[in-house]
Amino acid sequence: MSATASLPMERELTIVRIFDAPRALVFRAWTDPKMMAKWWAPKHFTNPVCEVDMRIGGALRIVMRGPDGSEHPMKGVFTEVVKNERIVFTNIAVDAAGNHLLEGKTVVTFEDIGGKTKMTLHTRAAGKVPQAAFMLGGMEQGWTESIDKLEELLAQP
Numbered sequence: 670m671s672a673t674a675s676l677p678m679e680r681e682l683t684i685v686r687i688f689d690a691p692r693a694l695v696f697r698a699w700t701d702p703k704m705m706a707k708w709w710a711p712k713h714f715t716n717p718v719c720e721v722d723m724r725i726g727g728a729l730r731i732v733m734r735g736p737d738g739s740e741h742p743m744k745g746v747f748t749e750v751v752k753n754e755r756i757v758f759t760n761i762a763v764d765a766a767g768n769h770l771l772e773g774k775t776v777v778t779f780e781d782i783g784g785k786t787k788m789t790l791h792t793r794a795a796g797k798v799p800q801a802a803f804m805l806g807g808m809e810q811g812w813t814e815s816i817d818k819l820e821e822l823l824a825q826p
Contacts, residue, residue, distance in 0.1 A: 679793070679796070680794055680805040681793040682792050684789075684812055685788070692753050692780070692786045696752065696756075696779050701721070707818070708815060709731060710815055711811045717732055723750055723756075729746070729758055730744050731743050740765075742763050748774075753779055755778050755779070758775055759773065760775050760792065770798050770801050775791070
């Protein structure tokens with residue numbers, strides 16, 4: 670039995686955050702590729718590729734670059750888009766050849782709370798290859814750091 674065989678190959682995560690920003694701006698940060706490129710990915714990562722076709726059936730394609738120069742591509746398809754309220758998309762981590770490493774689904778909702786925005790992110794993913802266990806292990810930290818970067822972006826004047 671390999672060391673990764675005992676690690677969970679599925680993970681589910683919910684993050685709720687209240688931003689001191691209007692709902693339309695928070696939604697735009699999730700749908701505008703220029704804004705998304707600034708916050709999507711963990712701390713110290715950049716996004717040299719961030720393509721968003723925000724419509725049902727539209728594609729999402731992001732390449733996250735780590736501080737060591739390693740690239741982590743992902744793709745997805747939007748299955749539901751309700752302006753300023755809800756986004757649902759598949760999220761698939763792929764290797765350089767396009768093979769699926771992880772497959773998942775993410776639901777993000779946006780609720781107006783007196784000019785602030787309550788964002789609820791619910792995501793789940795299943796590993797398709799042994800090394801996915803490591804990726805799943807870092808899922809909470811990665812999403813939390815991304816949402817922290819989103820909060821910083823929304824706080825800018």
